[in-house]
Amino acid sequence: MNGHSFIEVRTIAQKKNNEKYEAILNAAVKVIGQAGYHNAPISKIAREAGVADGTVYLYFKNKEDILISILRETIGTIVDRLGEELQGLEDPVACLKRLVTVYFETLGTNPDLAMFTQVHLRQSNAEMRKQIGDIIKPYYTIIDEVIAKGIEAGVFTERLDARITRRMIFGTMDETITAWILTGAKYDLLSLIPQVCELMIGGLAGQIHSHK
Amino acid sequence: MNGHSFIEVRTIAQKKNNEKYEAILNAAVKVIGQAGYHNAPISKIAREAGVADGTVYLYFKNKEDILISILRETIGTIVDRLGEELQGLEDPVACLKRLVTVYFETLGTNPDLAMFTQVHLRQSNAEMRKQIGDIIKPYYTIIDEVIAKGIEAGVFTERLDARITRRMIFGTMDETITAWILTGAKYDLLSLIPQVCELMIGGLAGQIHSHK
Amino acid sequence: MNGHSFIEVRTIAQKKNNEKYEAILNAAVKVIGQAGYHNAPISKIAREAGVADGTVYLYFKNKEDILISILRETIGTIVDRLGEELQGLEDPVACLKRLVTVYFETLGTNPDLAMFTQVHLRQSNAEMRKQIGDIIKPYYTIIDEVIAKGIEAGVFTERLDARITRRMIFGTMDETITAWILTGAKYDLLSLIPQVCELMIGGLAGQIHSHK
Amino acid sequence: MNGHSFIEVRTIAQKKNNEKYEAILNAAVKVIGQAGYHNAPISKIAREAGVADGTVYLYFKNKEDILISILRETIGTIVDRLGEELQGLEDPVACLKRLVTVYFETLGTNPDLAMFTQVHLRQSNAEMRKQIGDIIKPYYTIIDEVIAKGIEAGVFTERLDARITRRMIFGTMDETITAWILTGAKYDLLSLIPQVCELMIGGLAGQIHSHK
DNA sequence: AATGAATGAGATTTCATTCAT
DNA sequence: GATGAATGAAATCTCATTCAT
Numbered sequence: 109m110n111g112h113s114f115i116e117v118r119t120i121a122q123k124k125n126n127e128k129y130e131a132i133l134n135a136a137v138k139v140i141g142q143a144g145y146h147n148a149p150i151s152k153i154a155r156e157a158g159v160a161d162g163t164v165y166l167y168f169k170n171k172e173d174i175l176i177s178i179l180r181e182t183i184g185t186i187v188d189r190l191g192e193e194l195q196g197l198e199d200p201v202a203c204l205k206r207l208v209t210v211y212f213e214t215l216g217t218n219p220d221l222a223m224f225t226q227v228h229l230r231q232s233n234a235e236m237r238k239q240i241g242d243i244i245k246p247y248y249t250i251i252d253e254v255i256a257k258g259i260e261a262g263v264f265t266e267r268l269d270a271r272i273t274r275r276m277i278f279g280t281m282d283e284t285i286t287a288w289i290l291t292g293a294k295y296d297l298l299s300l301i302p303q304v305c306e307l308m309i310g311g312l313a314g315q316i317h318s319h320k
Numbered sequence: 321m322n323g324h325s326f327i328e329v330r331t332i333a334q335k336k337n338n339e340k341y342e343a344i345l346n347a348a349v350k351v352i353g354q355a356g357y358h359n360a361p362i363s364k365i366a367r368e369a370g371v372a373d374g375t376v377y378l379y380f381k382n383k384e385d386i387l388i389s390i391l392r393e394t395i396g397t398i399v400d401r402l403g404e405e406l407q408g409l410e411d412p413v414a415c416l417k418r419l420v421t422v423y424f425e426t427l428g429t430n431p432d433l434a435m436f437t438q439v440h441l442r443q444s445n446a447e448m449r450k451q452i453g454d455i456i457k458p459y460y461t462i463i464d465e466v467i468a469k470g471i472e473a474g475v476f477t478e479r480l481d482a483r484i485t486r487r488m489i490f491g492t493m494d495e496t497i498t499a500w501i502l503t504g505a506k507y508d509l510l511s512l513i514p515q516v517c518e519l520m521i522g523g524l525a526g527q528i529h530s531h532k
Numbered sequence: 533m534n535g536h537s538f539i540e541v542r543t544i545a546q547k548k549n550n551e552k553y554e555a556i557l558n559a560a561v562k563v564i565g566q567a568g569y570h571n572a573p574i575s576k577i578a579r580e581a582g583v584a585d586g587t588v589y590l591y592f593k594n595k596e597d598i599l600i601s602i603l604r605e606t607i608g609t610i611v612d613r614l615g616e617e618l619q620g621l622e623d624p625v626a627c628l629k630r631l632v633t634v635y636f637e638t639l640g641t642n643p644d645l646a647m648f649t650q651v652h653l654r655q656s657n658a659e660m661r662k663q664i665g666d667i668i669k670p671y672y673t674i675i676d677e678v679i680a681k682g683i684e685a686g687v688f689t690e691r692l693d694a695r696i697t698r699r700m701i702f703g704t705m706d707e708t709i710t711a712w713i714l715t716g717a718k719y720d721l722l723s724l725i726p727q728v729c730e731l732m733i734g735g736l737a738g739q740i741h742s743h744k
Numbered sequence: 745m746n747g748h749s750f751i752e753v754r755t756i757a758q759k760k761n762n763e764k765y766e767a768i769l770n771a772a773v774k775v776i777g778q779a780g781y782h783n784a785p786i787s788k789i790a791r792e793a794g795v796a797d798g799t800v801y802l803y804f805k806n807k808e809d810i811l812i813s814i815l816r817e818t819i820g821t822i823v824d825r826l827g828e829e830l831q832g833l834e835d836p837v838a839c840l841k842r843l844v845t846v847y848f849e850t851l852g853t854n855p856d857l858a859m860f861t862q863v864h865l866r867q868s869n870a871e872m873r874k875q876i877g878d879i880i881k882p883y884y885t886i887i888d889e890v891i892a893k894g895i896e897a898g899v900f901t902e903r904l905d906a907r908i909t910r911r912m913i914f915g916t917m918d919e920t921i922t923a924w925i926l927t928g929a930k931y932d933l934l935s936l937i938p939q940v941c942e943l944m945i946g947g948l949a950g951q952i953h954s955h956k
Numbered sequence: 957a958a959t960g961a962a963t964g965a966g967a968t969t970t971c972a973t974t975c976a977t
Numbered sequence: 978g979a980t981g982a983a984t985g986a987a988a989t990c991t992c993a994t995t996c997a998t
Contacts (some may be wrong), residue, residue, distance in 0.1 A: 165989095272512060276496075282493025311524075314477020361971055586983070587982080595969095691949025695923070705915070708912075714877070733948045734947045736891075744840060798996080801994070
């Protein structure tokens, strides 16, 4: 996932190249995802990652920093993928579908991560929410761009308020995934994508729309 | 544990008639809403309610029980109001509008409560989420009934899957309120109702629909 | 040591009337005096006081607060005694002798306390030193008054700079007690008082001075 | 652990010739002087010295050893200087003045070092205090010799008890420097020397004494 | 000799809950 | 019913020291 420079310099500062950094993050997703933030002592995460408690603090400033870092990596991945996949895609409906698909795929294939983002991440204080907001912003921007593109193309109605629309899109995805994970992730989340998209586009009234 | 006279018997249900019960709940909404669940020690809630710490445990089994009880009262109020207001209302679109309005009014006029339900209530463990689900169920049922009514009347498309649709409706409302409260509740939440409903009904494509 | 009001109101706020407050302070003097501040975990102090760890925090804001409180009580006792004993005492030399005597008696009869003030209290950070300084100030003021009285009476030379003189008096006492405690408190500290006073008054040159 | 060539043998004593040894000591004086012993992690000292954490342990047994070593170097410097400067100096008063001057100059020109010796060095446990005592002893001996010389010359009164007198001298210097450093080292410490000496010699009574 | 990542023991502090009054 | 002092378990985080490289 990371290109290494030829001369492998490894300081803790370059944490992201470090396998321990990854190990701790993965352990945290798993432990927090299953037990919840406040039932996930550092000692448990460290044990799961196979490192000593103190080692965690070589890679993360504090426990909150782990939470934030997981989100940053997750959103980063999603935004990177979307950046590529939306590249050159003109059809707004197709864009929307990609938007939903990438989100659903990222979380739908990793229930621990889904549990983490949909449930436990919400256990945050005011300061963390500020950081979370900053991290999510690029994702919101992508949604906004898809909306704008749709309006410009005349496929989405021009009466749409960007913020309200974004909340409908995000809220619908969010609630769908939350319901899926809270009922035990028993069905295939991805199979819902067509209906979710159709509902977003056509609304309750179910206007017919055509895919080019 | 000892003999009760009939008159003196008090069940938890009857405690609801007690003003201390109300005082503690209101104090909890305020303190938890502003400080967060984990920054809201029982002692703080008790002080705000004007009772002793121990008194809280005469009315609630434990701290989680307070959280659950607040939600139960809140959802109960909403469901009761909707039960009345939807009575004899035939137009599905009008029903949807009432659905959104009652929800937005309940939370939009009480930021502490909105903060509580949209943010801090999410700090729950598996067992609590089960209870939360049970409490919310009647509200979901009402949503489902409105959807069914709309399909039956031919106003909502019959292609709709009830669960997915419900999540779209709930997710959109939820995200809208969360965004409102997290940005400081600076604008009038109720003024968004028309656009939110229009978006739910017409979707991104914005099909025209008529109010009878 | 404390006069109680007739109606015994006991809140934690009125900590000083509380025997647990005293018990913790005494335990802290003993444990810190013998083991040192950084080898005296709260758990050890609590056990010595016969209370639970958490109880300590009902009476003291934090560990530093214990340190500060001990000093406050100690200096308070000394200052109170001096306030009484110097009352109406005109002879500056006699005043000086009382000054030394009260200090030596307070610490000389309580090696744990002496160890605490002379050795372990010094383990403080900048903020604590500020507080310590404030607490000691009244004692310094008393020394200054004795010096002033002596100069006015013509018994002490008028060439004296008040601050330097005070440091000579305090430094001499301090060093004497420190040496006594660090060598195991094996001899009678009080028996040194005459020589210490004579040295302070006559200096190395040993001028003869008369006691009235 | 392996065969050393004669040339390469290094004992700890010889390590003193090593510039890293000096660098670490100087860094420790600075860091501990400014932050305090317990806020001065080895890592901070190492960084200031420009070496790795582990390197510190090639030159010092442990953290306490650094503390002890700083004191040893400091006292060593003072004792060496005094050994030279008192050589052939007959006048006891002049000797006393040199005593004070060398001490004040050593610390008065290096606030970090003064902070170290006057404040942070006191954060020691029983075993360290023993070592500290051993290190300071030669300095005490010098003081004792000056006192003896003064008595012999009839300049200091023969009623003086050597130990008490030494404590008066040392305590006065110590307290003067401590007060200076704790009030921010804002004035010139050296300018106090004449008054301090006059006070030591003439005492509060201020007997006139003559400098030959 | 030098490095610095890793360790893990240990300490302070909070707070839900109990129970004697 | 009401009180609130007392409890003690539990969790985060720091940092002296080690040791493989």
